[in-house]
Amino acid sequence: MTTRLTIRTPDDWHLHLRDGAMMEGVLPHSARHFGRAIIMPNLVPPVVTGDQAAAYRDRILAALPEGESFEPLMTLYLTEATNAEDVRRAAESEIIRAVKLYPAGATTNSDSGVRDFDKVRGVLETMAEIGLPLCVHGEVTDADIDIFDREAVFIERVLDPIRRTTPGLRVVMEHITTYHAEQYVRSAEENLAATITVQHLMLDRNDMLVGGMRPHYYCLPILKRREHRETLVRAATDGSDRFFLGTDSAPHPTHKKEAECCAAGCFTAPIALSCLAEVFEAAGALDKLEKFVSQNGAAFYGLPQHTSEITLEKGAPLELPNFVETGSGPVTVFDPGQPLHWRVV
């Protein structure tokens, strides 16, 4: 039985760090285990220009604990007013590594997102030309579409048309939650990949809703039924190149989660790798964990693999932290509801 696993340093291809006191509180929990992360731009107000991304990156680097070599990979929040030349300049100077598309109103802080996709066509064409990936929050926001169907409908109504009108555009479907998305990625050309979160590999909607409603499991896209989770586990563990980790670790102060109208997001960063080792071990695929967390994402983004390594060790069930204290209040750490045995040493 494997009880020790050494892999290249992992990266997180979808991370919310927020800003200010919250960022200072949560950043060490990603920097400890991950070498790089794609940093989401949904601040208030959002990060929309190259200059704003550079300033945000400087704030993150300034908040890094001594001796950590974490590299934030910045993104711009696509709006109908985004300037294609600004995107080109920021990409060419390596200030940004991707642009993020939020359909307006899809999730936390997405009000400035895109309503009319014709308005962003010029930016998408520039991105296709320079090979800059578009990260997509793949849910429609139409009030008449059921929340559990919003990903599948997005593929058909929005994503597939965008990919047809902008051939060559590199796209990451983020935090996929359904077999519709998994099938779409597998059937597409190599310029389409997908990230998968920890919670969507471990939980289904019953875990969130049966026997009482668990606000710390509420995230967007919302947890789906068990069959979808099983499909995602296969996608992550079968050695495919096209699926990789994006934790979507999304901290909110505990009082905003345990509220009448609960904020969406699971704060998984501190225990993400312990959770994933458990999932991969249960699938008999510990040997594929390195591809999923350390290799596929870097290859898709055209970045070098890390030469450094981390080691995970299996032992007695871990004592999980309940909270991380931040200057914006305590943030409840994701609890998958099952014992975890693997820890990063």
Ligand code: NCD
């Ligand atoms: C994210 C957040 O809190 O910023 N929430 C979430 O449920 N995943 C936004 C997002 O990625 O949708």
Ligand code: ZN
């Ligand atoms: Zn997110």
